[in-house]
Amino acid sequence: MEGKWISYLRVSTDRQGKSGLGIEAQRNGVAEYLNGGSWSLVKEFVEVESGKRIDRPMLAEATKACRVYGAKLVIAKLDRLSRDAHFLLGLEKAGVDFVAADMPNANRLTVGIMAMVAEEERRMISRRTKDALAAAKRRGTKLGGDRGVIPSKKARAMATETLQARANARATDLAPIVAELQAAGKTSLRAIAEGLNDAGISTPRNSKWSAVQVRRLLQRL
Incomplete structure (x- = not known):
């Protein structure tokens, strides 16, 4: 490995965050992935999440640091997050290069696909809504305003x-x-x-x- 890296570790409860449970294993996973080569770990960000919050403030800080330092983001574990649509969408939209230590072949395209799968139910609801609107339009119901091409x-x-x-x-x-x-x-x-x-x-x-x-x-x- 070469270049500058920012690491992002994640635990799901305050208890795990305070005890360090799971963090050391993730930190070791990052170190093993980056083993060898000419690289530097600029910063480490640890996200301690609770079931009541869906935002990822530390992920936002990590991606901001990547932009500031021109670094890549290394995530310790991605497999447990494959159904976390909020996280995946935020990662895919962050606009920074990243790698997952436990899934090194994953990339922004892969994560985008994961997010799409995680959001399938929402997409199905949206599709049903659009179909209903299309049916209403065929019946002569006037819908919305001008939906033409943007100049x-x-x-x-x-x-x-x-x-x-x-x-x-x-x-x-x-x-x-x-x-x-x-x-x-x-x-x-x-x-x-x-x-x-x-x-x-x-x-x-x-x-x-x-x-x-x-x-x-x-x-x-």
């Missing part, structure tokens, strides 16, 4: 907005790190660029930071 000009505008949103999200991810560098006396554009490069944080295009790129980053903050 190409509007589509281009939406695409631009999406790119801007991604750039702003990236700037937000980096804001705390830039603030730490400035607090440490690195206030010039060149000094901040050097600080980001020294921390192993790449630009969105996986290159080294320059003063010009830092200025653009600061303009978004």
Whole structure:
């Protein structure tokens, strides 16, 4: 293995989280997968879940760290999560490269398929709803408003907005790190660029930071 990695470990109860039960086994699984090669484990995130919550705050932090450091996400165990649609969809939409230590052949496509299977019941309900609407339309019932094709000009505008949103999200991810560098006396554009490069944080295009790129980053903050 090579490059930078962020690990994500998951336990399902507060009791397991406090006792460390299961975490060491997952940590060992990650270490065994990454055994050998030129790599560095930048950070580790542990998710302690309860049956009352469906969000994954630590997964969100882990994927954010992957974007910040240009790292890949390594998950200790994916097999137990194959029916967890919320987790799988969040992982598939995260937009970062990942690998599961217990299922190394899994990828974003595989996880997407798992999520689709996990959501099959929801999809079936949606299909029945659409069929019912289609039947109503055939009977002459007027449905909704204009459902025509989005004009190409509007589509281009939406695409631009999406790119801007991604750039702003990236700037937000980096804001705390830039603030730490400035607090440490690195206030010039060149000094901040050097600080980001020294921390192993790449630009969105996986290159080294320059003063010009830092200025653009600061303009978004």
